[in-house]
Each structure stands twice: as structure tokens, then as C-alpha cells.
Amino acid sequence: MVRTLVLAGAFASAASLAQAQQEVRVGVILPYTGVGAELAQQIDRGMEQYLKLNPVKGYKVTFFKRDVKDPGGGNARNVIQELLTQDKVDVLAGWVYSPNAIASAPVVNAGKKLAVIMNAGTAHITQMSNYYVRTSFSMWHAGYAMGETAAKNLKAKTAVVGYADFPPGKDMLASFKRAFEASGGKVIDEIPMGGPAAVPDYTPFFQRAKDKKPDVFFVFVPAGDHSSAVVRTYGALGMRQAGIKLIGPGDVTQDNKLQAMGKAAIGLITMHHYHADLTNAENQRFIASWKKDYGAESTPDFMAVGGYDGMAAIAHAIEATKGKLDAEQALKSLRGWKFASPRGPILIDPDTRDIVMNEYLSEVVMKNERLYQNTIATVENVKDACKALKIPPCK
Amino acid sequence: MRVIFGIDVASMVLGGLAAGMVLFIVSVGLSVTMGLMGFVNLAHGGFAMLGGYVIVLAMRNWGIGFLPALALGFVVIAGVSIAFERLLYSRLYRASELDQVLFTIGLVFMMISTVTLTIGPENQQLMLPSWLQGQLDLGILHYRTYSVFLIAVGTAIVIGLWLGFERTRMGAQIRAAVDNRRMAESLGINIDRLFMFTFAFGSGMAAIGGGLGAEFLGLNPQYPLIYLVYFLIVVSVGGLGRVTGVFFASILIGIFDFALKKYLPQGGTLFIFAMTILLLLWRPQGLFGGKAT
Numbered sequence: 001m002v003r004t005l006v007l008a009g010a011f012a013s014a015a016s017l018a019q020a021q022q023e024v025r026v027g028v029i030l031p032y033t034g035v036g037a038e039l040a041q042q043i044d045r046g047m048e049q050y051l052k053l054n055p056v057k058g059y060k061v062t063f064f065k066r067d068v069k070d071p072g073g074g075n076a077r078n079v080i081q082e083l084l085t086q087d088k089v090d091v092l093a094g095w096v097y098s099p100n101a102i103a104s105a106p107v108v109n110a111g112k113k114l115a116v117i118m119n120a121g122t123a124h125i126t127q128m129s130n131y132y133v134r135t136s137f138s139m140w141h142a143g144y145a146m147g148e149t150a151a152k153n154l155k156a157k158t159a160v161v162g163y164a165d166f167p168p169g170k171d172m173l174a175s176f177k178r179a180f181e182a183s184g185g186k187v188i189d190e191i192p193m194g195g196p197a198a199v200p201d202y203t204p205f206f207q208r209a210k211d212k213k214p215d216v217f218f219v220f221v222p223a224g225d226h227s228s229a230v231v232r233t234y235g236a237l238g239m240r241q242a243g244i245k246l247i248g249p250g251d252v253t254q255d256n257k258l259q260a261m262g263k264a265a266i267g268l269i270t271m272h273h274y275h276a277d278l279t280n281a282e283n284q285r286f287i288a289s290w291k292k293d294y295g296a297e298s299t300p301d302f303m304a305v306g307g308y309d310g311m312a313a314i315a316h317a318i319e320a321t322k323g324k325l326d327a328e329q330a331l332k333s334l335r336g337w338k339f340a341s342p343r344g345p346i347l348i349d350p351d352t353r354d355i356v357m358n359e360y361l362s363e364v365v366m367k368n369e370r371l372y373q374n375t376i377a378t379v380e381n382v383k384d385a386c387k388a389l390k391i392p393p394c395k
Numbered sequence: 396m397r398v399i400f401g402i403d404v405a406s407m408v409l410g411g412l413a414a415g416m417v418l419f420i421v422s423v424g425l426s427v428t429m430g431l432m433g434f435v436n437l438a439h440g441g442f443a444m445l446g447g448y449v450i451v452l453a454m455r456n457w458g459i460g461f462l463p464a465l466a467l468g469f470v471v472i473a474g475v476s477i478a479f480e481r482l483l484y485s486r487l488y489r490a491s492e493l494d495q496v497l498f499t500i501g502l503v504f505m506m507i508s509t510v511t512l513t514i515g516p517e518n519q520q521l522m523l524p525s526w527l528q529g530q531l532d533l534g535i536l537h538y539r540t541y542s543v544f545l546i547a548v549g550t551a552i553v554i555g556l557w558l559g560f561e562r563t564r565m566g567a568q569i570r571a572a573v574d575n576r577r578m579a580e581s582l583g584i585n586i587d588r589l590f591m592f593t594f595a596f597g598s599g600m601a602a603i604g605g606g607l608g609a610e611f612l613g614l615n616p617q618y619p620l621i622y623l624v625y626f627l628i629v630v631s632v633g634g635l636g637r638v639t640g641v642f643f644a645s646i647l648i649g650i651f652d653f654a655l656k657k658y659l660p661q662g663g664t665l666f667i668f669a670m671t672i673l674l675l676l677w678r679p680q681g682l683f684g685g686k687a688t
Contacts, residue, residue, distance in 0.1 A: 204653045225615070238529070
């Protein structure tokens with residue numbers, strides 16, 4: 001009851017702002033409570049930071065924030081329908097979990113409103129609705145870039161892949177394998193390592209990988225607790241001493257969990273489109289403002305940047321359509337849209353409405369008693385290879 | 396080739412033993428309460444979770460060492476469980492099994508919600524002391540120090556428990572009470588007090604298991620439900636109220652699970668459940684259970 005009142009108060013104060021400005025209604029679905037609450041908070045703060053650093057002048061942005069905590073799909077679809085029909089939103093945004101974005105697609109199609117995906121990374125989602133624009137990533141971005149780089153930069157000949165056994169994990173396996181083997185490497189073992197719900201004991205899986213003696217061990221597990229467990233097991237089994245490099249997409253070294261991993265994380269090599277230690281001016285401005293607002297201990301991660309850039313895309317569409325947000329015009333304005341993001345220059349691919357961005361190869365190092373991600377190579381303007389190569393279910 | 400094969404088997408046995416020891420330490424209390432007291436306590440994993448939180452948070456906030464924290468976890472949870480036993484459990488000793496199941500599963504949900512509300516939904520990281528990190532040279536191979544430590548602790552506990560049950564007055568009283576409660580009471584054994592201590596001891600063991608296992612099993616509010624199935628498998632395969640039975644069942648399941656995950660990771664948890672079903676079809680009273688109940 002208390003919480004409801006506080007929320008109502010927050011909405012009331014937001015609504016009492018200047019009347020003269022044209023109102024733009026943004027419907028947001030994120031897992032605000034439950035296990036995904038931390039992810040929603042990152043994205044929510046990312047959106048907030050964009051509006052704070054780059055106010056949309058002349059328009060009043062009103063948020064309709066709805067909590068969809070489960071990745072089941074059905075709930076998300078219902079909430080999207082309510083946002084469209086009852087709250088009459090002009091634009092939709094959010095989606096942490098891929099199954100929810102997939103299940104929402106038919107409703108988004110029927111609603112005919114711009115829909116900005118700020119996280120959900122399953123590759124083919126953007127092809128399920130022409131109203132989807134993605135400002136986060138596709139699993140193939142990091143996986144494919146890592147596959148190429150592992151063979152070319154890290155000079156690996158053999159790799160073992162360990163992955164969480166759910167659709168994004170299989171995407172990651174497929175993308176890494178395709179690129180690594182096309183670049184002359186060989187994936188000698190593929191190990192499904194339990195589901196995404198509970199953190200398993202990784203010892204048997206890692207023991208198996210160690211016995212295969214690969215040059216690199218590519219691991220994809222959900223960011224957060226899974227990643228911490230992976231790093232600790234890698235350290236405890238002495239795989240580094242055995243000459244096996246642990247590599248993976250940046251989920252393994254998620255910025256807000258990195259410090260808690262301790263010394264075991266040193267030497268980890270990851271490929272991702274963002275880490276908080278990027279040195280570009282936009283990122284420095286973003287980080288400074290973030291730490292000022294949420295505390296020095298708080299760090300934005302790739303989810304926050306997905307929210308930040310998503311809000312930037314919405315702001316661009318608002319200005320381009322003079323606040324009307326007619327879906328066709330809004331989409332037209334975003335096709336080929338370029339933006340200087342904290343993650344570096346980004347572009348919305350005019351053909352696929354998916355993001356084109358740099359991927360950074362980084363190594364974890366210790367500097368001043370703090371773990372720090374050192375960028376060792378940049379792969380520029382990476383497109384979603386799943387769509388570029390037309391690998392089913394991408395087309 | 397033979398040497399490599401030997402090392403392979405050794406690393407598998409060590410890994411499985413370590414996992415089995417954690418299962419044993421957590422489950423032994425459940426076996427005691429279910430077997431000796433005839434009480435279906437599904438909230439047992441909840442005590443393990445609470446104990447794990449006491450241990451991890453005490454180490455983090457008060458900076459006390461790992462071993463003192465384990466002792467503290469045992470004492471605190473044993474104390475808490477005495478309060479639970481006196482106020483709640485003792486009222487249900489003569490209730491039907493369904494009532495006991497409903498009551499204890501409700502208690503689990505309340506424990507989960509309370510911890511989520513007061514501490515938060517995220518995983519709590521146990522910081523192992525430096526002497527338990529890294530690798531230990533065992534002669535033929537290097538192995539994870541913490542796994543070796545778990546095996547040593549588990550072995551010490553099973554020997555201690557066996558001696559306690561077989562060689563002490565209290566152990567004899569417990570065995571007497573289980574075999575014939577009325578007779579034991581008329582001989583002057585205070586059954587109520589005996590059960591209270593047994594229950595507290597079992598919960599305290601669970602707390603230690605929660606702390607020792609946090610490195611492998613993680614520690615978050617969902618813990619009692621995630622691992623409930625494993626604890627029940629261990630107890631049913633081992634046989635109710637049999638300390639040595641639970642020990643061998645834990646080891647068996649630990650090694651079997653480890654080997655299957657390593658050599659057949661595609662199978663997931665399918666095999667371990669299939670094995671349990673077959674074992675129980677063959678021996679419904681458990682591998683080491685003496686009497687069919």
C-alpha cells in the first residue's frame with residue numbers, strides 16, 4: 001500500500017510539469033521486480049541519464065513504466081496490448097528477455113507504433129516486426145567478432161565452447177563457431193552447462209574442458225552470478241596455469257560485478273560493445289553523471305547503455321516527426337541514424353533496423369587495487385552477422 | 396595412457412567426493428529428523444540457507460574467519476531451530492504427513508520472502524580464506540584445495556556422527572526412542588528434550604553445510620527450493636535415519652552426477668533422476684535402509 005502511494009506520487013509530480021509542451025507518451029516494459037530487477041534498474045537509469053544530459057526541448061516525455069518480471073512471453077504481450085490500447089502510448093521501449101520480445105511482435109505489428117528494443121539479444125527478433133529498432137546488440141555481434149579475433153589476434157587453433165543451455169547460449173555457440181572455424185580454428189568440444197535459472201557447480205564441465213587442452217575456452221553464461229562462478233572455477237582448477245585462456249562475450253565481465261570477482265578475473269579476455277572503462281568523451285561524461293547521481297560505487301554496464309541509446313533513438317524520432325511519432329516517419333528517421341554513444345559511434349542499419357557498432361577486445365588488468373578493462377583491439381562497424389549471412393532463423 | 400587415465404579417474408572421484416560431502420553435511424540433519432522423529436521437514440534446506448547467510452554475512456561484516464563463522468552459523472541456527480521446534484514443529488509431531496508437508500513448505504516460502512525482503516534477491520558471495528584457495532599438490536595430480544578440505548571435513552563429520560550414535564549415551568537414547576518410543580519413555584528417557592536437541596543438531600549441521608557449500612551451490616533466497624530435490628534424493632536413497640546410509644548415498648550421487656556432467660553434459664540432470672527412480676523401484680526403503688516404512 002505504501003509503495004503504491006509513493007508510486008502514485010511520483011507519477012503525479014511528473015504529470016504536473018509544464019502544460020504548454022507537447023506530450024509524448026513512452027510505454028516501457030522491464031522486469032522492475034524479481035530476479036531481473038537489477039537489469040531493469042540499469043536500463044531505467046540509462047534512459048534517465050540520456051534525458052538528463054540531453055534534454056528533449058519543447059516536448060514533455062511521459063513514461064508508462066510497466067513491470068514484466070518473467071521471461072514467459074504471455075505477460076509481456078498482454079502488457080504491450082494494454083499500453084497500446086489503454087494508455088495510448090506513442091512509442092514502446094524496453095524488453096530485457098528475448099522470449100518477451102518474440103511474443104510481443106504480433107501485437108507490435110497490430111499496434112503500428114515504433115518499438116525500441118533496449119536489451120533482448122536473440123538475433124532474428126528484429127525481423128519479426130518491421131516496427132522493431134534495436135539499440136542493444138545481437139548475440140552474434142560479440143560471438144562472431146570473438147570467433148574471428150580468437151583465431152587471428154589470439155592465434156588460437158583449438159577452442160572448447162561452454163554455454164548456458166538456453167536460446168541465447170546456443171546463438172552464442174553458433175556465432176563463435178561459425179567465425180572461428182571460418183578463420184581457420186577448430187571447435188573441439190561443445191559443453192552445455194546447465195540452464196540459466198540456477199548457478200550450477202561448474203567444476204565437472206570445466207574439468208572436461210581442461211582435459212581437452214584447447215588454446216582457448218570460450219564461455220557464455222548469463223551476466224551476474226553465473227559469471228562470478230565461472231571466473232572462480234576457472235581460477236580454482238588452475239586452467240590458466242595449464243595454458244588455457246578463458247574468453248567470452250562481455251557478459252562474463254559485466255561492469256557492476258567485476259570488482260567482486262577479485263584477482264581471479266585478471267587476464268580474462270572478452271569481446272563486447274561496451275565496458276565502463278572505455279575512454280571516449282561521451283562515456284566519460286556518462287560515467288561522471290552516473291556516479292554523481294547513483295553513488296561512486298555504482299557502475300553502468302552494457303544494459304544501461306542499451307537504455308541510454310534507446311532513449312537517444314526515441315528522442316531523435318520525436319524531433320524528426322515534431323512529436324507526432326507517426327510510425328512510418330519515425331522509422332524512416334531512424335534508418336541510417338548515426339549517434340555518438342558512450343560505446344562509440346553507432347548506426348541503425350537502414351536495411352535491418354538493428355545496431356551497427358564497434359566491438360572491443362578487452363583484457364582485465366589490476367590497476368590501483370581496482371580491476372580495470374583494458375581495450376586491446378577494436379573491431380569497427382560490426383553488423384549482425386546472423387542476418388548478413390542469412391543463417392536460419394535469420395533471413 | 397594408463398597414467399593419464401588414472402589421473403582422469405582420480406580427478407573425477409575427488410570432484411564427486413567433494414560435491415557429495417556438501418550434500419551429506421546438509422542432508423544428514425534431514426535424515427535424522429525424518430528417520431528418528433518421523434517428521435517430514437521440507438524446510439530443512441531453509442535452515443541451510445539461513446545458516447549460509449549467517450556465515451557469509453558474519454565474515455563480510457564482522458571480518459571473522461571462516462572456521463569461527465562456521466561455528467557461529469551452527470550455534471545461531473541450532474538456537475533458532477529450537478525456538479521453531481518449541482513453538483511450531485512440536486505441535487505437529489502427531490499430525491498427518493500431509494499437514495507436516497504443507498506446514499514446512501509454507502515455512503520455506505516465508506523464509507525465502509523474509510530473506511529477499513531484508514537482504515535482497517542477489518547471490519551472496521562467500522570469500523574463502525587464502526589458505527583454501529588455489530591448488531594443492533597431491534603427488535600424482537594438483538587438485539582444488541577447497542575440494543580436498545571438504546573431503547577431509549566430511550570424513551571427520553561422518554566418523555564423529557557414527558561414534559556419537561553408536562558409542563554415546565545420547566546416541567543410544569535416540570536409537571531406543573526410534574525403535575520403541577513408549578518403552579523408552581517408561582524407562583525415563585525425556586523424549587521431548589531428546590527430540591529438541593536432535594532437531595537443533597540437525598539444523599545446525601544444515602547451517603554448516605549451507606556455508607561450506609556456498610562456493611559450489613551458491614547462496615540466494617531460492618536455495619531451499621532449488622536443492623530440496625537433491626536433499627530428498629539423498630535421504631530416500633540412503634534410507635531414513637541412517638547416518639552411514641546418507642553418507643554413502645551422498646558420495647554415490649556426488650560422483651555419479653559429476654561423472655555424468657563431465658562425460659555426458661548433454662543429458663543434464665536426466666540420468667541422476669532416472670537412477671533415483673530405478674533405485675527406489677528396486678529398494679523402496681533405500682539402499683541402506685533397514686526397515687520399509
